[in-house]
Amino acid sequence: MPESYAERVISFDRISISRPEITGKSIRGKISVTSDNLTESFTIIFTYSESMKLDERIAGLILTMPAINFTYFARELHLDFPITEEDRSLLETFLKVNAREIFINKICRRRYEFIRKEYIPGEEDINEHNADGITVLIAGTTRKRYDVHPVPGNAVVLSSGGKESLLSYGMMKEIGSRVFSFFFNESGGHWITAKTSYDYFSSHFPDTVKVWSNVDRFYKFMQRRVRILDQMAITRWADTYPIQLFIFPVYVFSLLPIVINHGISTILLGDEFDDPRDMPDFHGMKHYFGVFDQSTDFNRIMSDYLKKIGINAVLTSVVYPVFGNVVERILVNRYPELFSLQRSCHSCHYENGKIVPCGKCSKCLGILMFVHSAGGDPADICYGKISDDDLRERVESVRMRLDTDEMAYLRKLVIEHGNPTKSHVTGIHLLDVEKSPGQLIPIEFRNGIMKIISQYSSGIFELRNGEWAEKT
Numbered sequence: 001m002p003e004s005y006a007e008r009v010i011s012f013d014r015i016s017i018s019r020p021e022i023t024g025k026s027i028r029g030k031i032s033v034t035s036d037n038l039t040e041s042f043t044i045i046f047t048y049s050e051s052m053k054l055d056e057r058i059a060g061l062i063l064t065m066p067a068i069n070f071t072y073f074a075r076e077l078h079l080d081f082p083i084t085e086e087d088r089s090l091l092e093t094f095l096k097v098n099a100r101e102i103f104i105n106k107i108c109r110r111r112y113e114f115i116r117k118e119y120i121p122g123e124e125d126i127n128e129h130n131a132d133g134i135t136v137l138i139a140g141t142t143r144k145r146y147d148v149h150p151v152p153g154n155a156v157v158l159s160s161g162g163k164e165s166l167l168s169y170g171m172m173k174e175i176g177s178r179v180f181s182f183f184f185n186e187s188g189g190h191w192i193t194a195k196t197s198y199d200y201f202s203s204h205f206p207d208t209v210k211v212w213s214n215v216d217r218f219y220k221f222m223q224r225r226v227r228i229l230d231q232m233a234i235t236r237w238a239d240t241y242p243i244q245l246f247i248f249p250v251y252v253f254s255l256l257p258i259v260i261n262h263g264i265s266t267i268l269l270g271d272e273f274d275d276p277r278d279m280p281d282f283h284g285m286k287h288y289f290g291v292f293d294q295s296t297d298f299n300r301i302m303s304d305y306l307k308k309i310g311i312n313a314v315l316t317s318v319v320y321p322v323f324g325n326v327v328e329r330i331l332v333n334r335y336p337e338l339f340s341l342q343r344s345c346h347s348c349h350y351e352n353g354k355i356v357p358c359g360k361c362s363k364c365l366g367i368l369m370f371v372h373s374a375g376g377d378p379a380d381i382c383y384g385k386i387s388d389d390d391l392r393e394r395v396e397s398v399r400m401r402l403d404t405d406e407m408a409y410l411r412k413l414v415i416e417h418g419n420p421t422k423s424h425v426t427g428i429h430l431l432d433v434e435k436s437p438g439q440l441i442p443i444e445f446r447n448g449i450m451k452i453i454s455q456y457s458s459g460i461f462e463l464r465n466g467e468w469a470e471k472t
Helices: 056-068 085-108 129-132 164-172 188-203 215-223 248-262 298-309 324-334 363-371 389-395 403-417 442-456
Strands: 013-016 021-023 026-034 038-048 074-079 136-138 151-159 176-186 206-212 265-269 314-316 349-351 355-356 461-464 466-469
Touching: 013 056, 038 215, 038 248, 056 074, 056 215, 074 164, 085 129, 085 136, 085 298, 136 403, 151 164, 151 188, 151 442, 164 176, 164 265, 164 324, 164 389, 164 442, 176 188, 188 206, 188 265, 188 355, 188 363, 206 215, 215 298, 248 265, 298 314, 324 363, 324 403, 324 442, 355 363, 363 389, 389 403, 442 461
Parallel strands: 013 074, 074 136, 151 176, 151 265, 176 206, 265 314
Antiparallel strands: 013 026, 021 026, 026 038, 038 206, 349 355, 461 466
16 A cells, blocks of 8 residues: 555654753753654753743643644654643644644645655645644653642733734733733744844833743754755745744743743733634645634633643733734834834844844735834834835735735725725624623733723624624
8 A cells, every 4th residue: 555645754753852851940851853763862942031940741841842843744752751641632632733734734735835846745645644644642641730820910921022912011011910021032033023022121021031942943953854845945035934833832831830930820822813714624624724823722722721730821812803903003002112112024134233124025014004004104113114116016026914804905095095994804803702802801801901902993893694794
């Protein structure tokens, strides 16, 4: 019987995670890959800005998260430390979901040609077996449970320097939460994007915490060993990783020691609204368009898991009901000091001592349209002057990563200087799992957050017969 596609792309017989070493503020361990009896290892490190109450199990899971990005290409994921049944169930879910996301969104629906031509799947290869992969999890078992009692009102924002995390921080601070900001320095270019915000937060707000890691170097170590990748293509500039789609779980697990340390009840990610109508199945297979770790499903799965293991924190977002243009509108008009810190470009660089965005990538072009639609000045966040014609040409020359309706609305308003009709694009969205707006926001914060958002939005919208309609 011929090999399946999932077997043909295997690069590693095994990926192994060593027992973690915990020293002071740091954890470290080896991630080893074995293929054809040859084993190579990378020492991965996480160093915190404050002392942590780390144990082997949480530390080991922190080391494991980056490796999941590459398990689709491994027969086994082997953990040299014990885990609970809840950990196993979560990891097996992650392995399966991430395999499907990579197969569909990085290999089949690829935006860049990172994959060697001989490994591009044919129509006959596109099925659930190949999408779900063949990786098996091997680990010992423990029954260890935590007993964390969160302090009501204590929240932490996963902070990147982007508009969602800045707005989340601003709103939580305004409604009286003790809000921590958590920065993750992954030793790569993304840190330049976050650094403007981190420098300001660390000098103005005492509840600012950071972890440094060499995880970006680990990603490069692994990319060089995944056989389906074109090693020349992955060195060229792109606004996305060649393979990795499992990024936020690395941040979230790295954050758990801080959650335990400070009794944090709510972990906030900057998940803005994604129109479900723009996310159809692929060949009958459900997937997340590469953003599972920024979905309400991920937040629900993680919240259920944290409750089961005794940490009792909720993972959610306070901007999930609105599109990015509404996020930007609130940030520009209500929190101009925080807006001035925004750097959303992944290709930021230094100019005259300041960190500035490139102004040309799809992310920058989206931000430029958001800021214009909000009545803001792009120069406040270090964009140079750009004419309407230049903006139009740039928008038409790249593949924009905005939802269809939001892109059409912004094009009409910003590019064509027209007057778009009232639209759900500027409204609050009621998800199919909700009976009232903002229901996924913890009740202690819900009214305060929704009161702010409602001042900058154009009503509440719900899906009726596949179309967004204003709720009466």
